[in-house]
Amino acid sequence: MFNLMIRICLLLGVCSTLQAKDIIHTEKSLYRNISVVKEDSLLCLVFETRKDNPPYQTCVDETDKKRLVFSYTKLVLSGLLYKPEADHILVIGLGGGTLPMTLKELLPEAKITSVEIDPSVTKIARQYFDYQEDDRIDTVTQDGRLFIKRAALNNKQYDWIILDAFNGDYIPEHLMTQEFLQEVKQVLTDDGIVTANTFSESKLYAYESATYQSVFGDFYNVKRRNTGNRIVLATNNKSLKPLPVIKQNAEKWQTAFDVFGVDSDWIYHRFTPEKDWDENSEILTDQYAPVNLLKND
Template identity: 50%
Template structure:
């Protein structure tokens, strides 16, 4: 009888749902912000009403090791660069994971993080170890306004990362042809623009057509593990398969400590030179036509 009781206790313990503990919660000017701990995982959430709420996560016992597949996929950008980036612009901070990782990889690079919500920056510093110094800075500003002003100042970046979300989707004014044209002006001649978006969005065709209209051919990077896709757009011709393979082999050992298998990621890269998977007459997203926040994904 005692054995049966013990077995029941073990079964009930295993079947109990693991409950995340909310360690911080606030309502900012723009969104609901939550920080939750679940065993070794700490996550930042922006919107509790939808199922896709995690904006950033870290392993508390190993913050260097990346959690999200999309974050790892972003490092495919290094495969289309001829040299290490010296000036990096990140639109959308989250927990600051990308900024922290890039600073570890390229300590001499200048990294500018742009985040519209000052509460997100505060939470990133307090709960996710977001690191700043004279080379890593954060700006409280709308990403599009920052880019407009940076263009007036003749700023140039080797790598621009678009990773802004409002809790539902990418803000629609950061998806349009006009915005992408403004961002393209900030790229150095061999610069790369990386956009974190989705492969199952109702806007997929519109986004693809819009990026193609502004940049020409680009890379899609995606895998079967999630619905994210990374768009890699450049200011010059896309590198060929041999160049990408060589760069992946050179970066492989450097990126392993961050839980990034860059060689595996090369198998998830496709070029629009080989396949344009959207209808020819797809309507472009513009400042006059940008229904991003009205569509579900």
């Protein structure tokens, strides 16, 4: 079976960077080459890219499946420190389905909609990563921007929108622009929040920051220094909740977070309102979204 997998991945062109891993599954979808690999106790989803070492999109620790492996996934839970209750959650980008399944347990009353453009990703999430839909979790196979446009036309609104779509190299450029974020804002409730998974070390850092500020005003950066992880936490309100309130919420969430191996105080200390970018940076628009800046040297 393993030799068969090697032959398949050679045909798909994904073996060059994955030969050292135990390849569990490979397939070529409409959008990308996808692999599921095993490394020690971790089972991981990989989107093939032009990079020598493509980043893992999702990992599950098979010895403790609820434990959140990635820092960025933990940082997304900053949304709960800012807004402890949410009835309707929208997740753009599925990966292995870790976030919807975690939020389902943390928020027992919430309805969660996951939007994923690639049906192969959804299929793999179900087959390998225990992603399960039910009356509280729904999956829509559609481009995230198209979904939000249609949601606005149908007057749908969400308390919390999580932007977590990646194509393997970076965020799809049409999900980074001012026009897109304005559409996102249209489907937010009055006290709704957005948590967007981006990178603090990207050449687009200042452009992205200026773009979010142009739509939402001041926002919190939630990030780890000296890593690539950065969550933009923006709100539909003109003023941000003060840090002491967020700290109080962190203390309330700690027991629930323990199940997932998450330290809520660690997340709290990643919050900063600091504007550490050039506020005169150009705003990303549908006409100006420089793809050449998506990759670092």
